Amino acid sequence: LACGECNGLPLKGAVPDTLDRSAYTCLQVHEVIAADKSPKTLYVKRQCMHCVHPACVSACTVGALRKTPEGPVVYDADKCIGCRYCQYACPFEVPTYDWKDPFGLIHKCQLCVSRLSEGQGPACVEACPNGALRFGRRDALLAQAHGQIVSNAGRYVDHVYGENEAGGTSMLYLSPVPFDQLGFPVLGDEPIPHYAETIMKGTPIIAVTVASAITGIHWFLKRREQKLSTAPVRNSDAGAEE
Amino acid sequence: MTTTTRDRGQNIIEGFDKGSIVIGVLSLLLLVGIFAAVGRLYVGLGESTALSDRYPWGIWIGFDFLLIAFSGVGFTMAGLVHVFRQEKYHDVVRPAVLAGLMGYSAVLAILLLDLGRFDRFYHFLIFWNPHSPLFEICWCVLLYTTVLMIEVSPSIFERLKWERPIRWVVRAMLPVAIVGVTLSSLHQSTLGTLYLNMPHRLNALWYTPVLPLLFFTSSVMAGLALAIIVYAIAARISDQEPKSDILSGLGKIMGWVTLLYLVLKLGDILVAGELSALFAFDRMSTLMWIELGVCALLPAALLLIPGVRERKSSIYGGAILILLGVLANRFNATLFGQSLPSAGGTYSPSIIEWLTTLGIIAGAIVAWYFGVRLLTMFDESHAR
Numbered sequence: 017l018a019c020g021e022c023n024g025l026p027l028k029g030a031v032p033d034t035l036d037r038s039a040y041t042c043l044q045v046h047e048v049i050a051a052d053k054s055p056k057t058l059y060v061k062r063q064c065m066h067c068v069h070p071a072c073v074s075a076c077t078v079g080a081l082r083k084t085p086e087g088p089v090v091y092d093a094d095k096c097i098g099c100r101y102c103q104y105a106c107p108f109e110v111p112t113y114d115w116k117d118p119f120g121l122i123h124k125c126q127l128c129v130s131r132l133s134e135g136q137g138p139a140c141v142e143a144c145p146n147g148a149l150r151f152g153r154r155d156a157l158l159a160q161a162h163g164q165i166v167s168n169a170g171r172y173v174d175h176v177y178g179e180n181e182a183g184g185t186s187m188l189y190l191s192p193v194p195f196d197q198l199g200f201p202v203l204g205d206e207p208i209p210h211y212a213e214t215i216m217k218g219t220p221i222i223a224v225t226v227a228s229a230i231t232g233i234h235w236f237l238k239r240r241e242q243k244l245s246t247a248p249v250r251n252s253d254a255g256a257e258e
Numbered sequence: 259m260t261t262t263t264r265d266r267g268q269n270i271i272e273g274f275d276k277g278s279i280v281i282g283v284l285s286l287l288l289l290v291g292i293f294a295a296v297g298r299l300y301v302g303l304g305e306s307t308a309l310s311d312r313y314p315w316g317i318w319i320g321f322d323f324l325l326i327a328f329s330g331v332g333f334t335m336a337g338l339v340h341v342f343r344q345e346k347y348h349d350v351v352r353p354a355v356l357a358g359l360m361g362y363s364a365v366l367a368i369l370l371l372d373l374g375r376f377d378r379f380y381h382f383l384i385f386w387n388p389h390s391p392l393f394e395i396c397w398c399v400l401l402y403t404t405v406l407m408i409e410v411s412p413s414i415f416e417r418l419k420w421e422r423p424i425r426w427v428v429r430a431m432l433p434v435a436i437v438g439v440t441l442s443s444l445h446q447s448t449l450g451t452l453y454l455n456m457p458h459r460l461n462a463l464w465y466t467p468v469l470p471l472l473f474f475t476s477s478v479m480a481g482l483a484l485a486i487i488v489y490a491i492a493a494r495i496s497d498q499e500p501k502s503d504i505l506s507g508l509g510k511i512m513g514w515v516t517l518l519y520l521v522l523k524l525g526d527i528l529v530a531g532e533l534s535a536l537f538a539f540d541r542m543s544t545l546m547w548i549e550l551g552v553c554a555l556l557p558a559a560l561l562l563i564p565g566v567r568e569r570k571s572s573i574y575g576g577a578i579l580i581l582l583g584v585l586a587n588r589f590n591a592t593l594f595g596q597s598l599p600s601a602g603g604t605y606s607p608s609i610i611e612w613l614t615t616l617g618i619i620a621g622a623i624v625a626w627y628f629g630v631r632l633l634t635m636f637d638e639s640h641a642r
Contacts (some may be wrong), residue, residue, distance in 0.1 A: 036311065075455045077396060079387035095385045098374015100314035101392050107458040109598070112311045113374065115304030141565050144313040201458060209389070211467050214371040219444065227440040230341050234432070238342045 019063075020145035022128060035062065037114040040125040041140060048193045051170065057208055058191070060198050061140070064089060064110045064171035064185035065178060068210070069207030075105035080122075087186045088127035089152065096121050107182055107201050127186075157188055164190060183207030279494070281627055284620040291617010294610045298371050306610040311370050312603030318372040321615050323449055324588040325365045326399070327477045328581065331488060332358020332406050333442035334481030338511075340435035347504055352413055352635045353492035354485045357626055359406040362399060364622040371614055391452040397443030405438040413633040418531060446477040453591055461595045463535055463546050466526050475519045476553075482512040482567040484578035490574070492630045502570070509573035513561030516580065520554045553583020 019025070025038045032039040050056045070089045073081045080095035081102060098120055102111045114120040124192035128138040136142065141151040150157060161176045177195045178185035181203045189195065196202055298306040307315050335354035338344045370376045382396040404474045408427060450473030453460050466472070486508050493500040527536055536543055557576035561567050593605070 071455050074389045075392070076387055077390050077392040078381045078385040079390075080385070081395075093383060096375060097378045097381050098376075099372075100374065101309065101390070101452075101455075103314040104459060105455040109311070113303075113314060115310065116302065117304075118302030119301065119377070143351060196294060203458065208457060209455055212391060212451050213389050215451045215454070215470060216391060216394065216448075219388070219394060219448075222447075223444055225442055226443045227436060230337070230439055231436055234343065234436070236339050241343065 019125075020096075022131065022139035023255035035110060035124075036112045037116070037123050040064070040123065044199060046198050048197050050192050051173075056192065058193070060189075062108075063187070064127070065181075066125075066127055066198040067182060068186065069182070069183035069205075069209065071107065071182070071208035072102035072111060073104035074213055075101045084129065088129050088131065088132070089124075090126050090129050091122060091124060093121050098122070105208060107203055120232060154186055154188075161188055161190055168253050177225060180205045183210075188213075277627075281624055284624050287613075287620035288617050288624060291614050291620065294613035294617060295367075295371055298610055298614060299376065303374060306608060308605055308611065310603060310605070312598060313605035316370050316605055317593075317607045317611050317615055319412045320589045320592040321619070322365050322368050322372070323592060324585055325361045325368075326449060327473075327480045327501045327584050327588060327617070328445070328484050329358045329361030329365070330346075330442065330446060330477035330481030331361070331401075331484040332409065332481070333438050334478055335485050336409055336435045337439040337442075340432055341439055344507075346507060348491045349493075349501065349636050350485050350504060350508070352410075352633075353630060355406060355409040356413070356629045356633070356635075357484060357488045359403070359410050360626045360629070361621040362403045362406060363625075364618045365399065366403070367621075368615060376562040387425055391455070394448050395445045395452070398441045398448070402438060402445065403443040405434055405441065406536045408434050409438065410629075413635065416633065416634050437457045442477075443474055447471065447474040449473050456596070459582075459596045459598065460533060460591065461542050461597065462530070463527070463542055464591055464595045466530060468522065470524050472519065472522060472526075475515065475522060476584050476587060479512060479515050479519060479553075479580050482508055482515065482586075486512070486573060486577040487553075488582070488626075492635050495627070495630050498636065505570065505573050506568065509561050509567060509576060512576065512580065513558055513567065516554050516558040517562065520550070520558060523550065523554070542595065545594055549583055549586040549590055552579055553587060554580075557583070 019041045020038070023040055025040065032042045033044050035042050041061060044060045044062060046058045046060060048056050048058055066087055066089045070081070070083050072081050073079075073089060077099050078095045078097055080092045080097075081089060082092065083089050098113070100111075100113055100122070102122060103109070103113065111122045111124045113122055128136075128140075130140060136145075137151045141149045150160070152160075158176060158179060161179075165172045165174055165176070172190045172192055173194055175191075175195065177189040177200055178187050179189065183206065189200070209225060292382060303309055307316060307318075331354045335347065335351050339347050339351050340506075373379055377380075382393055408430070412424055412427050415427065447470035450469035450471070453465065453469055454467065455463055486505060489504065489508075490500045520625045527533060536546060539547075557579040559566070560572040560576040560579070566572050
């Protein structure tokens with residue numbers, strides 16, 4: 017709820033369990049069987065993962081989404097045209113669209129960039145009373161997470177979600193059960209925009225190659241026709257435009 | 259010239275039965291579509307469509323990508339005749355290029371409805387993101403629509419009897435066609451690249467790094483197929499018999515391109531080791547078989563087996579099957595072949611989505627029809 021206040025979102029009665037236009041973060045409840053066979057209720061806070069190589073940023077038609085050097089993936093509402101390609105590119109289904117507004121826009125967690133620039137932590141982290149959420153440099157948090165797995169043997173599965181997923185995310189999770197049981201997508205280590213960016217970078221080369229290749233073919237065919245027409249074997253068709 | 263005009267007038271009156279009924283129905287659809295579109299712009303996407311955060315794209319995007327593939331008819335024919343100098347197909351160029359222009363106009367209209375902030379449609383001109391496939395597609399579609407206008411313009415100038423502009427445009431035709439083919443090979447393939455940002459959503463049978471190549475090849479297939487249909491109809495409208503050497507020639511090229519597509523697609527499935535998924539005969543594999551069987555295998559057989567391909571019905575049938583197959587392919591990629599990382603939610607298009615889509619496509623057909631009627635489609639040799 018601190019999140020809603022900080023981002024000026026319309027408040028709802030209960031804590032939402034899915035992301036939408038008015039919820040930049042949500043809390044999901046999962047009933048799971050832990051490693052020691054005991055049933056457990058786990059609460060999972062979901063929000064934008066602030067990927068290291070964000071697919072939404074790569075996909076955005078007008079560059080309204082941007083990865084800041086500090087880590088947060090931020091959104092510029094003034095540029096957005098509402099094409100919703102980012103919703104397809106994001107493997108975590110994070111960006112949401114304001115369907116009710118005739119001039120709808122995208123909404124997502126900005127990791128409280130305005131608070132960060134004032135030296136404060138994100139609203140959710142500062143509101144959390146018992147340290148379930150922590151904020152810091154990614155490498156320091158990663159080291160801390162791995163240390164925590166080792167020093168509490170058996171309490172967590174040996175997997176920091178977000179370390180390598182889709183090239184790594186700035187949100188890191190620890191869990192006592194495998195992450196797919198908590199609704200996290202199983203992703204490879206390759207950043208999502210890997211192929212598309214490689215191809216898009218080749219665009220100028222493709223353009224020049226195609227243009228010169230077809231010009232060359234045209235020139236070749238024309239020369240061959242001219243040679244053929246000097247030898248009066250075949251008559252070229254009438255009605256040519258030249 | 260006066261006699262030709264009167265002949266035209268008579269043709270319009272004589273053809274008042276079948277053709278006019280079709281055009282009347284299409285015009286009605288267009289009218290309804292315009293009302294639906296105004297309604298959509300007024301109330302916003304949430305109320306007018308069945309789209310949601312789970313399914314942010316629907317039939318609008320599906321038909322957009324389909325129409326772009328079909329509108330490949332313009333660059334395919336302009337390229338074949340002007341760049342590859344296949345003068346034999348000269349008669350096809352004008353109806354084809356006009357169809358291309360109408361197709362792209364329809365795409366732009368549908369896209370405008372789909373944009374959440376349609377009032378900012380021009381933003382891609384100001385704010386650049388060269389990594390984005392959609393950014394490149396926007397630019398290419400804009401530039402290529404301009405190319406199509408130039409390619410259509412001689413028939414308009416002829417109608418208006420503007421001699422000097424005709425000479426200019428005709429002289430510029432080759433460079434314009436080269437630019438057109440280049441822009442088309444870029445954005446037709448980039449439509450495939452667009453899906454490469456969705457490995458988590460698009461089923462593995464469709465997802466492959468060679469999607470751009472497959473999309474380009476299938477746009478040439480669809481372009482040739484629509485060229486055959488469009489040429490045959492334009493000839494009938496102009497009271498001519500479609501020339502059979504043109505039809506069989508196009509049919510043969512189309513057959514070979516289709517075979518190439520099949521080799522690429524099946525080769526890719528083989529290399530990716532997805533044969534078992536192709537023969538699983540579950541939902542996805544069935545969709546793929548409909549697409550490949552209808553889109554490629556059957557028409558390739560119709561168009562390449564000697565003895566079968568000589569028949570006119572094979573050529574028309576092959577062309578229609580290929581168009582249906584490309585339709586299946588684009589809709590599989592956009593809708594049916596996609597699954598969400600987490601379960602839940604469905605999408606079935608709203609009535610407004612259907613009415614606007616059908617209306618805009620009907621409008622494009624009506625505009626093409628009147629273009630063929632009013633402009634000289636089969637130029638110089640016939641007109642003078």
